[in-house]
Amino acid sequence: MKVAILVGSETDLNHARAAAEVLAQFEVPCEVYVLSAHRTPIETIQFARDAERNGFSLIIAMAGKAAHLPGVVAANTILPVIGVPLSASLNGFDALLSVAQMPTGVPVACMAIDGAKNAALFAVSILALNNADLKQKLLLYRESLKKGSGKKDL
């Protein structure tokens, strides 16, 4: 059980870090790579093709601007690909549409703009399907979200 976190540029590494921190909280191992469908197309495709053989269970791919990275990765693996559009320009709307509007047959699970943490949590949900220990941790995490909710007397 291992997650790959891909970002399109070194300038996106803060988002990779945010996702990696969530995965670490759940003790899910991950590896971070800077790969770009535009700047390093051959390496990106090779990474996606080898990902399953290299022990990855799923891939989180994040990119800003013309965010083709998640789609190109999805086109080259049948592992689940979670895409995160980043707000590198146009408040992230350009990347959102690039990640969300995949043609039928090659899906990418598109998170919110800059939704790196939710990408990691979604990855944990998928992995928890086959891992009772992880499922328990996820249930505890959801329980922790209740803190601070309810009626407030001001």
Ligand SMILES: Nc1c(C(=O)O)ncn1[C@@H]1O[C@H](COP(=O)(O)O)[C@@H](O)[C@H]1O
């Ligand atoms: N969208 C992509 C891809 C890709 O889709 O393969 N590769 C880099 N990028 C994005 O370009 C933005 C600007 O990158 P630079 O800051 O390096 O110029 C980044 O947000 C990156 O994700």
